[in-house]
Amino acid sequence: MQCQTVRSAQPYLLIAWVTVVGIVCPASVFAEELIYRYVDENGYTVMDDRIPQQYVKKGYSVLNVYGVVVEIVAPALTAEQLSLLEAGAREKVKLERERAIIEAADKQLLKTFADPSDAERARNRQLEALDIRIDITNGSIKRLVIEKESENAHAARLERAGRAVTKEILGSLERIDRQIDNAYTLIEEKQREKVQLRKAFAVDIRRLRELRGMPAISEAE
Incomplete structure (x- = not known):
């Protein structure tokens, strides 16, 4: 035997609900029946022994026959x-x-790095290494310039003597120009590396100070 559906615009008081259930449902089903309370499309609170599928996703409460809520299912x-x-x-x-x-x-x-000063020393060592490479390259440029001047002087002597400049001299001058251009390109690359190196170490040093609980320092410092 099934309980009849009960509709109400307002929730029942516990004692009223128990009274209704006692009248509508036989005592033999009390131990088994659960009551589902939900709100239908008209806004009425419905209590029934089953819940239509279209109302499940809207959420509902499960009560025992004594009107005690045993489960609340939230809306989908x-x-x-x-x-x-x-x-x-x-x-x-x-x-x-x-x-x-x-x-x-x-x-x-x-x-x-153990601490910020350790990172600063590492930064300075790498900057010094780049400066040494730049100095060496500048020295190479000076030697190439001297070599070029020598070849140009040789070519000028040949021209004054009414002789053609040899292919060897022309080839040597082209080689020297390429080497000078490459050397200047290398110096520019190393200068950019120095800028990037300072930026990268600045980030690391700032983070190390944070991790070690040390006060921040300004960019000027």
Whole structure:
């Protein structure tokens, strides 16, 4: 035997609901029956021993025959709510990944440099190495310029003597010009490396000071 559907614009008082159930339903079903409370399309609160499928996603409560709520089923999430939930989950994963990357970078940084002064010494050593390379290249340019002047002087003597400049001299002058151009290009590259090196170490030194609890320093310092 099934209980009759009971509709109400307002929730029943517990004692009233128990009275209604006692009248409509036989005592033999009390131990088995559960009552589903939901709101229909007209806004009425419905209590029944079953719930139509179209109302399940709107949420409902499950009561025993004494009117005690034994379970509350929340409404299904809307498409917009699901989208927001998924976006939040993606953002959480993104933040966790970024945090893991930062933690790994910090660990490696502390493993590489004991403190900011250690990083500063490493920076200075690398800058000095680049300066040495630039000085060597400048020295090569000076030697190439002298060699070029010598070849030009040789070519001028031949022309004054009414003789043609040899292919060897012309080839040597072309080679010297290429080497000088390459040397200047190398110097420009090393100068750019110095700028990038300072920027990279500035980031590391700033982070080391943060990790070691040291006060920040201005760019001028």
